[in-house]
Each structure stands twice: as structure tokens, then as C-alpha cells.
Amino acid sequence: MVFEGAAGQGVQTITAALLPILKNSGYHVFSCTEYMSRIRGGSNTTEIRITENNRRAYARHIDLLFALSPHAFEHLQERIDDNTLIFAEKERFGDHWDDRCIDTPLTTFAVEAGGQVYSNTVAAGTVLGILGVTLDRFDDYLRGQFAGKGEEVVENNIKAATLGYDFGRRLPAARSLTIPAPAFEDGQGRLLMDGTSALGIGAIAAGCNFISSYPMSPGTGLLTFLAERAKTFGIVVDQAEDEIAAVNAGLGASYAGARAVVTTSGGGFDLMQEGISLAGMIETPIVVHIGQRPGPATGLPTRTEQADLNLALHAGHGEFARAIFAPGTLEEAIETMQRAFDLAQRFQIPVIVLTDQYLIDSVSTIGAEDVKRLPFVPSIVQTDENYRRYVFTDDGLSPRGVPGYGGGIVRVDSDEHDESGLITESFEMRRRMVEKRFKRLKPLGDAALPPSVIGRHDVAEILVICWGSTRGVLEEALDIIEDNRVAGIHFSQLFPLNPATGAMLENRRLIVIENNAQGQFADLLTRETGLSISRRILKATGEPFSVEEVVEYLKEDVHG
């Protein structure tokens, strides 16, 4: 189902109401959003899927379209066909009215219920009627949502919902949608959230207590998520004057003992690069979230892409250790965010979590029991009089003290420094410090998450490799083609690669699928494993891959 409307028309209101109701009614739901970079007008859509097997992927084909703006047809004609049901108000739809369209009196019903403002409630009620999902939960939702606005508003909303619902119920079967049976009797045991929330939950689980960031779509969500919960969890939130300030404040905080994160998008991260290099030099933990969007420069500010891997991989001058994660599901977002903090603290390095607009804005469900909290490892030591911040150790990691905790002095220096953190120009000290900073590469590599397998790795001849947000679409496409010769491999950690990666991939035909124009991860895999990639399936239009197009690519590849 796709809900279309101009910015400001309330599409988000409709889907925000429908999703929890559908979830709590026991359905597997998934939703993703695409919108234009404007505050009012245009044509934006949110897709909601109800699936049997908890699919979490963007589907191109639209079964049911709810069109609120006159631009719907023009915007979505590639995604609708003869079987698509289009719900719209005839007078607002434009020139393309045909047999597929069902005149839906949203405004009439809304006015009848008390005013035009209720038309979104009518729409949501209509959808529930079409789907045959009971209205009880919607009533409860509306009571909860509008309780503060008085009984009249609640009653008007319920009336609007009922009018829409009855309209939906009355439609002949041929003009209704058949949906899979609910997967659960009651969906209350599951949590419904978007990618941003999962990242935020992961950060809080990791003990994050500091965020400084400059707003930039689509990375801003993590800042607002933590700001909303700052009081409860004792998180310091600072909106920085620019991204340079954000990362440097994060490093100052981390130096003083905070568990710091900064969030941004590719353009903001460009500005942070010197700070990333500083983190490498002063061996100070920092977690950076990059919500990718298409570049170069301002690119398509509200769209999606996976083209900042090379940026994350090479950011900052000089040579230093780093780690990069790229979650593909809610579970992975929660887990990798915690791992990012853990690695940053344990190895005293910058760690980057790479997501994208598609993952960040997609909503799906997770079992409450699947929200895992990793053990919290304290990483700060009390110093004594003889403390030296960069004392040489066997593993290159020096115990990390913070100012004011213990009898020692804690010096960090962006210049090359000696063990006590003081500037040096000694070539011998430089040699030893470079060696010290790289000793952690081996244990950092050993700690890397191995890629996960989708399907039967043992019998597969072809491995389709993906990373980050493309996981859901590949999972579904592989299920659809149902061919044991093909299996999927998903990486939620991109760097360093787990040492077993090469052995896992060798002697198979390798296909890499990624949401960029060049195949940045394919290049990285070849560089790290020496294996060659037979085919790159790439997309850099600003949209995510759809299930249908990945199926087409795979069929063409397997069956010729």
C-alpha cells in the first residue's frame, strides 16, 4: 500500500496511525518513505507492506494507492498497473481517472465528522475497512492521541474513522485487498520503530552520555532521539555551530570521560575529517554516525545512497586504525551501535556507523526479547602520580585516564608526542608511536563481526554480497527465486573485515549489490581478500533497490 500526498498534507499522520494498529493486530508490517526536499507541496509517499514472512524491503509494485495530491499519477505511474486499486477524490486526482480509481469522499466524510481537518482520520479508517482490520484499536489510538484536545475532538475523530471504515467495508470484494492472516494473535510483544530509533536505543544501551551535532538530513534523527531522552538517561546534548565543532566537542568530551557520539551525513562528515584524524592521533574514542544521502555536494538531500563508504574508509589525513559498521536491520542497528561504542572505547579509535536514508526512515518490527544489551565494559582508569597517557604496552593500548580522576596528569596532543603526551620531533619516538598505534589492528580485526549468510552457503555456487540497508531486499529476492545455487552474504561490519571472510567467499562466483555508482564495497573486498568480483549490481538514482529489480537481476544472472 502506498500513501501519497504533498508535503504538509498529512501522509505521515495516516501511516503513523496505521502502523501501530496493524502491528498490534498481529501483522508483520514494514514501511519506507520517500520525500522531496521541500516543506510544503510536491509529491511524497510512504509505503506500507503487510507480509507473511516479515519482509523488510521496498517493493516497487503498488497494490493499493491512496492518492491525496494531484501529482500522484505522474509521480507513481511506473509503479502502478491494471491490478492497482487507486483511492482518491475524483475532483482532486487530475486527468488520469480510470476504472482502477475509486472515488473516496474523504473531504465529505471529514466535514460530516466536524471539519476538513479530519480527512486523514477518514483515510486511515477507510484503509482499515478495506483490509478488514477491526476498528477497536484505532478508536483507542485516537482516544490516546487526542485526549488532551477534549472530548469533542476525540468523538469527531472516531466519527471520521467510522465513516471511512464503513466506506471501506462496503466495497465489493473485487475492489478490496486480500492480505495475509495476522502472524500473531496479539502484536503487543513486538516493538515498532524506524532505523533511527534502533540506532538511538543502541547508543543508550551502550551508555552514550554525550552528543554534539549539527543538523543534517538524514542524520539528524539520532540527535533528536537522544535529545528527547536526555533527561532520563543523563545525556549531554549540544547543537554545535558546525560539524567541525561537533566532532571536536565530542573528542573533548571523550577526553574528559564521556561516551560520545556525533551524527551527520556525508557532507557534514567531510568537515569532520580532521577531527577523525585527531581521534586517531590522540587515541580518543569517538563514534560517528553517517546517515548517507546521494552526493556529491548537496546531491539529493532527502534520498538514499550508499556512496560514502570510501569517505568513511579514507577520512582523515595520515594513517590510523578505525572500524566501520553498516547495520541492515533494526536488530543490527541496535547491536552495531553498541559494538561501535565498545570498539571505540576498547581500542581507543574512531568508529563509524554507516547507514542511509532508506534504513533510517524505514519502519519495521522487532521482538522485545531481541533488543540485546551487550555487556558494558568500563574503560577508564584512575591515574597515579606516574601516569603517562601513551605508555608503551605489549598490545599498544595504554590505560586511559581522564583529567581529575586520580593523582596523574592526562595530556593528549595532536602533535606527535612521547609517552607522557608531550610534543616530540624524535624520529625514534615517532617510529615507536606509529608502531604502537598500529599494534591494535590485529586484535581489532579478530574482533570484527563475520558476515552473515542468507540461504545455503554450503551448496551455493553464486554468492550475492550486500552490506548495510540492502539486506532486506536481497533476503526477499533470494526467497523469491528459490534457487539453492544462489546464497546471500551480508556485511554489517565493513572494516576491518573478519579474518575468515576470504575463505568464506573463495571459489564461488561473486556478485556484489550496492546502492552506489561504482561498487565501493566490491573494490574493498578485492583489496582485502584478493578475490575478484564477477558482477556489480549498482543503483545510484537516489532510490533504494526494489525487490522486483533485484529478482530480475538475479534471474538474468542465474538463468542467463
Add this chain to the structure above:
Amino acid sequence: MDNRQHPFDMPPGTDVAWCPGCGNYMLLKAVKGALEELGIDRKNLVMVSGIGQAAKAPQYMNVNMFNGLHGRALPAALGIRLSNRELVIVVESGDGDMYGEGGNHFLHAVRRNYDVTVIVHDNMVYGLTKGQASPTTQRCMKTTVQVTGVILEPFNPLAVALALDAPFVARAYAGNVEQTKSIIKEAISFRGFALVDVFQPCVVFNRLNTYQWFKENTCPMPDGHDHTDRMAAMKLATAPGKFPLGVFYRNEKRELYEDLAGISEKPLYQQEQAGEEAFQAMLEAFR
């Protein structure tokens, strides 16, 4: 000459990268003297700096140090401040670092007004990069880049700080160690953003603003200057002629960013991880 070891002194024999005769030495002496006289516990003090010859100052003191990136001392100091309200934080950097590369951070640090003392070594030239104009270089001075002389008016840090209601604004001259020390003491004791712009000669790259020049072009604070009067301070800061030395402005009433933002008195490193109960309560909202 007082050669006794101060608590903030580095061990004897520590190599110092400053040129002989540099104004930095006098300022270092003033800063150390101020810290000692204030009885500050060096373990509780963090010196933050950027890059440049001035920014090396914390290297020559036995204190906690965050010697970060060029121009970025203030954001780092902010991060430290918001993570630990118990620390004394002193930023020390040069005019290029603070007013050029770090100009945006300077503006927003004043706007925030968090508790930090900012000491700017203002020698009106870029020293470490060998003599180009800095934001505070006087007009007409010739350099290797400004070959026909500087064509822009110098940046006026005091006027800019006053425009943003920086609650403590002062100017010192490093050649006058005692007065500089006393101004720095007042700045460190002040609760809020305290700017001390310190004139000092660069004996290698600035042949215009010499010890002699500073002596002739600075003057005492005029009698009767009311340092609670922001407009009077602004007038002094923008008046042509000699540069007055001393405290231009003090505003005890400006609220601290830490207070406005509700920053905990307890340092973040002492903060315990979120309890399971609060965590589960957060998850409830997603049901």
C-alpha cells in the same frame, strides 16, 4: 630572577620551541603565576589549545592538556566543560587560531557563555607559518603574502566579544607581567566566558609591533571606567588611538550555559549506565 620550581613548572631542561626574546615567555610566566596564586590544583586544571607557537604554551606547564587542532580549542573545551563541571579550563591560543581558523567557534562560545578562560596571544602576525598577516595585523604592514601591505582593517576581538555580551572582556600586554597576571587571575576566577586578549611582540616576524611599539601604543584604563557598562566598554574597545589595558567589561548577571542546559554537577565519567528499568520503560513506547 625567581628561579624556584613552581608547581606548574616542567622539569628543568625541558626543550622550549619558542624563539629567544618571544613575548610567549612573559605570558607563560604570568599564567603560571596566576594559577599558583589562585591555589589551583593542577590535577583539576585542563589547558586546551589549538595549533601554533602560542598553542604550545600548555606543553610547558605541568598540567592536564588537550592540544587539539588548529582553531578548534574552543569546541574541545566545550566538550570537556559539559562532561565535567569540576575542572578549571583555560584555553590558550594565538590570534590566528582563535580569530581566524576558529572564528566561528569564538562567536558561538561567547554566545553560549560556558565557564572557560580564553587567553589569546595576540602578536598580530602568523609566526609558525613565517610571517603572513593574521586577522589582527595592522593595516599597511607588508608581509610575504600581503606584499604591498595589509589592505583590511584588523579584527577587533574585544568589540566582537562585547557585541555578543561576553561577560568578561580584558586586554593585557605581555610585557607587563604583573598586570597580565592579575588580569588572568581575575579571568580564571570569573564564572563564565572570560576573554583576555594579550598583546605581545613577535620578535622574528613582526617588525612593526615591537616591544617599543606596544609601550607607546598602549595606555592604562581611563580613570573612572565603569566595567559594568557595556556601551562604555564598547566605546573604549573601538576608540582610535592608544589601546587601553585592563578589564573592559564584567557582567556577573549572564547565565552560564551549563546551568541553562541543566548539565549535571557530577562528571560524566562517574555516571552509571542506564538502569534496566529506565531502558525497558523507553522500549515500552515502541509497543
